[in-house]
Amino acid sequence: MIGAGVGGCYTAFRLAVGSREVTLYESGHRVGGRIWSVPVHGGGWAELGAMRLNTEAAPVMALLKHLGLTDALVPFPFGRPENVVQARGMLVHQRDFAHCARIPYRLGKREQGSDADELTLLAVESAVPGFGRLREKYHRAVREGRDADAASARALYRAAHGAALVQGEPLVEVSWPRVLAAALSHEALRLVADTDGYDMHPGGSAAWIDVLFGTPPQAEYVTLSCGMEDLPRALHTGFEEAGGRTRRGRRLCRIDRARRTGGTYELTFAVEDHTGRDTGRRERVQAETVVLALPQGALRRLAAGPGVFGSSWAEDLEAVEPVRASKLFLAYDEPWWRACGVRAGRSTTDLPLRQVWYEPGGASRLLLAAYPSGPSASLWDRFGTGPAHGEPASGATFDGGPPATAAAVAHAHRLLCRMHGVQAPPPVAACWQDWGRRPHSGAWHLWRTGRDPEQVAVRMRAPAPGASLHVVSDCWTEDPGSIPGALSCAEQVLQAHLGLPRPPWLS
Secondary structure: OEOOEHHHHHHHHHHHHOOOOOEEEEOOOOOEOOOOEEEEOOOOEEEOOOOOEEOOOHHHHHHHHHOOOHHHEEEOOOOOOOOEEEEOOEEEEHHHHHHOOOOOOOOOHHHOOOOHHHHHHHHHHHHOOOHHHHHHHHHHHHHOOOHHHHHHHHHHHHHHHHHOEEOOEEHHHOEHHHHHHHHOOHHHHHHHHHHOOOOOOOOEHHHHHHHHHHOOOOOOEEEEOOOOOHHHHHHHHHHHHOOOEEEEOEEEEEEEEOOOOOOOEEEEEEEEOOOOOEEEEEEEEEEOOEEEOOOHHHHHOOEEOOOOOOOOHHHHHOOEEEEOEEEEEEEOOOOHHHHHOOOOOEEEEOOOOOEEEEOHHHOOOEEEEEOOEOHHHHOOHHHOOOOEOOOOOOOOOEOOOOOOEHHHHHHHHHHHHHHHOOOOOOOOEEEEEEOOOOOOOOOEEEEOOOOOHHHHHHHHHOOOOOOOEEEOOOOOOOOOOOHHHHHHHHHHHHHHOOOOOOOHHHO
8 A cells, every 4th residue: 555645544443443564655754645734822723735525515414424523523614704805905894795886897797796606606507507506406406315315417418418519529628718718708707817826727627627517505614623634543543453554754765576485566666764765775675565555746756667567557647737836835923804894714825825814724823824725825926935933032933834935925924915905913933835845746637638537447446457546536536626526536546456345433
């Protein structure tokens, strides 16, 4: 088992509980992968990776119950009426957006009064007629436990999705920006780009519209009060209690077919120290079955001998593209934003901050002050080196986590004051994670235009037909970049290829 992210920990846990002999190898010295919770002194967490779960993700909710984590679930505020939208010099509360005459965008008649989410759904409805009605019908049936009705609504949606044309071309051949541009005016496109919070991605529209269909119209989100990282930690603890072994600081750098008896594969690991530096040592082990629980970037860097992967491996590996994103958390002596009328949820802006989250993880003095993705993330590259921002004299605010540079902190604070129209005291501590820098290649992934997610996903789970080598990753799923995507992929490998029965918590 290679990789101790949530997919790797889950797969290892299921195998060990199923009385399989498993060794889990992890290049770093922590488990969780892109789920990383940094404790904040005084209470709360800085979630450097995954922050929330959709309550309709029934398999994940069932797993949390099985692991005894249900009592730790707390509401995760998203958009709230008092949150603000700031763009083109405009500052307006979300509750006033539809009625504000000062919005500096010249929208068409049918676009007026719509925010970024509503304009996006307007474009999707134009591409896939009936999308909104079928989406509502599907999720209502899911909430009420009417499985047959949910399946019927999903089948009708799949038929409409398959028949959809955008400017005469099948949806699978059309990029997401083209779907928006075909339905919206130029000014509406700018409003979406400026205020959505995420940079507009160039990926395929077919897979992205599927993601939107799978997201409830009135989604309810929760998070773990003990930190999202407790999910992979609990899985890892269960794995080791069931007899599994973990080898940390072991980065898989090469995989070959075994040349002698004792295993099907020979794995070569580079031994790394606690800082991630390659010590120069190499370890080689034999394995009958290999599961690679790794994202695209790590698989790209993996050397392989003849016959390890199938003929479509290289093409399928590139069926998705990484999206760069970074998070900058700032801690203050006092939550000055409460004087602006906000204390929870998310505000968006066309400034390089892009998204601002208030008191995330229950930390009352904390802001997720900048959450840029895509091209916006590169705007912070000039602040990537230099002296680190100092911690307060009374002790560190963040218990670990990567530090932020003083220049990045000063720039973000200036933008926060400008965005909220205040002069706030400077922050006392900072924490910054850039998921676009090695050893990572992206925070999440998106399907490229022209790729068939269903066919590629099947091949990626078993990239060498008939062999005992498998990939468990959220990247090549219906919901890339998500915990449900990773766990769903793991279950398909466990049941279809490794012979495990359906777990009792998914009954």
